[in-house]
Amino acid sequence: MNQHQEDYLKTIYSLGGDKEIVSNKAIAYELGISPASVTEMLGKLAKSGLAEVFPYKGAKLTAKGVKASQDVALSHRLWEVFLTKFLGYTLSEAHEDAHCLEHVAPERLLRRLDKFLKYPEHCPHGEEIPRGGNYRPRAGNYARLSELMAGERAKVRKIAEKRDLLDYIERLGLKIGVEIEVEKIGEYEGSVSLRQGGRTIVLSHKAAKQITVERL
Numbered sequence: 001m002n003q004h005q006e007d008y009l010k011t012i013y014s015l016g017g018d019k020e021i022v023s024n025k026a027i028a029y030e031l032g033i034s035p036a037s038v039t040e041m042l043g044k045l046a047k048s049g050l051a052e053v054f055p056y057k058g059a060k061l062t063a064k065g066v067k068a069s070q071d072v073a074l075s076h077r078l079w080e081v082f083l084t085k086f087l088g089y090t091l092s093e094a095h096e097d098a099h100c101l102e103h104v105a106p107e108r109l110l111r112r113l114d115k116f117l118k119y120p121e122h123c124p125h126g127e128e129i130p131r132g133g134n135y136r137p138r139a140g141n142y143a144r145l146s147e148l149m150a151g152e153r154a155k156v157r158k159i160a161e162k163r164d165l166l167d168y169i170e171r172l173g174l175k176i177g178v179e180i181e182v183e184k185i186g187e188y189e190g191s192v193s194l195r196q197g198g199r200t201i202v203l204s205h206k207a208a209k210q211i212t213v214e215r216l
Contacts, residue, residue: 003103006072008041012061013069023058070130075102077123078113084124091125091166125166126158126176141215145192146208148182154213155179165210172201
């Protein structure tokens with residue numbers, strides 16, 4: 001399996017393709033390519049037994065495809081932890097370089113890296129780290145930050161893996177795993193004002209839609 005195929009598998013997996021059909025349009029948007037290119041690659045993944053293609057609907061990962069995508073995700077997220085924790089990378093820098101490292105690190109190195117990092121459960125922006133092909137997302141009362149009302153409390157759990165968003169969140173100082181309380185919601189998809197650690201943070205509605213929280 002080449003790097004291009006691994007990128008497709010990881011993208012389909014991130015879009016929920018282990019549980020449901022993901023449209024060609026959604027895959028094309030995430031990868032920044034044409035739908036025609038997606039159709040061609042999905043055909044190759046299907047021939048390799050990694051995905052099941054549904055004409056005019058999209059594709060869903062097979063058990064083999066889920067395992068392969070989890071292996072890529074494990075590598076990517078372990079490198080993100082290492083780069084941010086030990087080399088001072090920002091979230092977006094770690095995401096960018098982990099994308100290169102995930103394709104070249106052998107399994108032996110990943111096992112030792114995982115042990116060195118003491119088997120982290122999440123990457124720096126909150127994505128769960130799958131291991132052994134038996135990954136199960138944690139249970140909880142999850143929602144988008146944009147769905148909360150003034151006065152609601154929650155913990156920030158995950159930030160979408162997009163460079164500009166990661167930079168924006170890091171500049172604002174919003175922390176993963178730390179409790180927040182929504183103070184105010186602007187009218188008609190306005191900004192979201194919240195308190196975290198004694199500070200008021202104001203987020204755009206667009207950013208709030210891409211942040212997953214756990215209601216308390």
